[in-house]
Amino acid sequence: MAQLQNGHSKKQLDIAIVGGGLVGSLEALYMAKRGHRVHIFEYREDIRKTPLARGRSINLALSVRGRTALRDVGLEEQMIQNHGIPMRARMIHRLDGSTYAIPYDARTNQCIYSVGRNYLNGLLLQESEKYENVERHFNHKLVDANLRKGSMKFETPGKENIDVTADLIIGADGAFSAVRKCMMKQPLFDYSQKYIEHGYLELCIPADESGGFQMPPNYLHIWPRGNFMMIALPNQDCSWTVTLFMPFTNFKTIDSEEKLLGFFEKYFPDSIPLIGKEKLIEDFFGGSPSPLVAVKCRPYHVEDRALIIGDAAHAVVPFYGQGMNAGFEDCTLLDKLFQKHHDSLAEILEEFSLTRWEDTHAISDLAMYNYVEMRDLVTRPSYRLRKAMDDFLFWLAPNFWVPLYNSVTFSTMPYSQCVKNREWQDKMLTYFIISAMSSALLGYFVMSR
């Protein structure tokens, strides 16, 4: 029996975390800090020992929700100071190669950070080595589980299966979660997976000859082209990870080097010298576009024995930069529930399921919508006018009028509340505009008499 600081005498729980990615390894730290025995089971090799896996986004945008979680486990400073590259604005690339910036937070100059997935994952795993009550098991693939009983079967490198039981199974095993697949056998489990008709393909802008950045680094660069777009996030080594998002049908039409170069000359001419023609051809035809899926489900738990978090519970499309942040926030909220319910699993898991889904559904819908904003709306005068009005009102009354993007990215307001706020703001603006026009008209009639 472990005696924790709040004075409650509690059982030390055996917690099995399936998935040693970003969310799983963060959750391990939270649980280790609470004094529980934690086992991480990861089906891949130890990421600290392996080169980059191709086809996975190698950098990510860290914002306030993610930072809050890292602060809780004592890693925020290290992450931000030593590694994160601040991005203060979107840098829009026009067809002619000219650019302009749209700040994320014109008022207080807050920023998001481009961080390396592997670096952050390694850092979290490394931190877990400091806890005696955490064990890591790599190359362990979940092949079956009885979630009600807390029992699992893993395939190990020697191909021998091992059986494990735990007081709590936490599935943090990503968008194609094996734990969730077991959960789907439960009655009354709502589930949806939706693929968008667009795929993505990663390219690279290398560092320049002197090892510096080829583009201004403190921006998220965007080439919005209506039905498709390209973006670039900076890396520590002064390279850029460039991602092309486009309908699969468009990818298919680009089936020769000539067509590829023609396409880039037409739509992304300024990027060709940065990427390099040869490298562009090599990377484009060396990979194939990956699909993007949004997963929604509920409930997230099975009785007092199993829970899914992160992408396993709510994979979102990447266009709000909130996938990792939402997963990290799961861990933060879960920790608060452990505190509130004194580690009583039945209550913790039920409250998490009941209270979290509305927010994750909200960010999923926002992310879906933001793709349209990023690739198309961002270039329109109506968008820029609205953004200017939002920024002005935010400057005028920062506690009263927080624009949607800012509440999602730079606050920990529940996502569903961010959406409700925006709906209210839309109504207010419509009302303002109608009032202003009515007053103007009235004034005109009065003055013209």
Next chain:
Amino acid sequence: MAQLQNGHSKKQLDIAIVGGGLVGSLEALYMAKRGHRVHIFEYREDIRKTPLARGRSINLALSVRGRTALRDVGLEEQMIQNHGIPMRARMIHRLDGSTYAIPYDARTNQCIYSVGRNYLNGLLLQESEKYENVERHFNHKLVDANLRKGSMKFETPGKENIDVTADLIIGADGAFSAVRKCMMKQPLFDYSQKYIEHGYLELCIPADESGGFQMPPNYLHIWPRGNFMMIALPNQDCSWTVTLFMPFTNFKTIDSEEKLLGFFEKYFPDSIPLIGKEKLIEDFFGGSPSPLVAVKCRPYHVEDRALIIGDAAHAVVPFYGQGMNAGFEDCTLLDKLFQKHHDSLAEILEEFSLTRWEDTHAISDLAMYNYVEMRDLVTRPSYRLRKAMDDFLFWLAPNFWVPLYNSVTFSTMPYSQCVKNREWQDKMLTYFIISAMSSALLGYFVMSR
């Protein structure tokens, strides 16, 4: 090589139908008529040899889409004449036990038919015995399949697994389809399953002492009670299958015989003497409420090798009485595509996927909405006024104004078109009403001068 009547020389295909229920056995007849070799694999015993499975709805509403399919395979007459019980109206039971009827089709007196699931399933299987090119394999459970290769593994009664390959696998294995589970491993497969918060429980009103009906038989009886309802459909033996639909949370609160009788005395007093107190208690506590799920997915096929139809592709909640009818319509449409594309599977399956999902999504949404109509709206004056207006306009201009229920139930208009029609009718009615009120107001002002 089989020489079919249209003169095209074609390969006789090996078709494996997984599921020998209503849709699977109907599809077998369609395919047998086209000259293909058909194997039905059903995981249950032969339904013709087994007593009723508890917990499955034992009667169903057959309407025009289902009848059209039965006509195609030569079974409509037999089904309607010898077995179906016509239901010409909804019979609404008020709290005080008084009733009133709402005809389904006041204009031409069309009706829906209450048919026994087992009888119809047995009839379809029996008919398949007439074809030498159909084989039935009962107690065969699909455990795995490679849909791209057309290979399947079945568990048989002796627990030995057998391997089967086919040119085409048709999954007609219901809402929890094993074929669909294999399909989910395909990339870009959209899928959703949604459970409603209501469950259902089946009760029974037996025949009276002289073997006759205890209620007027040519009606679908409804006890609408706002958030829940009870319905009854007539059976051949003059009994009624009674189904109580109610939130699971309400079911839970009825945990004693006193509470059950109190509940029925309050909400369904006229049904107690019909069901019988003892039988009510026995059936209510003998079963547990079953869940209701709606499944949507797309695409329905894998290359030129596999397809899902019926509930496997689009399980709907039962409130429009269209589940079986929509599944039968799948078979009819599929047969037309076989004709159109001369049995060329790649084209048939792709067109089915591309064209069918919009209609199945439409009927799924309609069925979800109809639950609210049946248990609540049907009792409101606004509903009865709209119904009267619809009926009048339908009588006045039967080709121009077909009410929603009639187009869904008594026509083969695509479901999505039925919905679009209704939206157009809503707009027209709003326009009529505003015009009429404006004219009346104008008239009043002119006359009062």
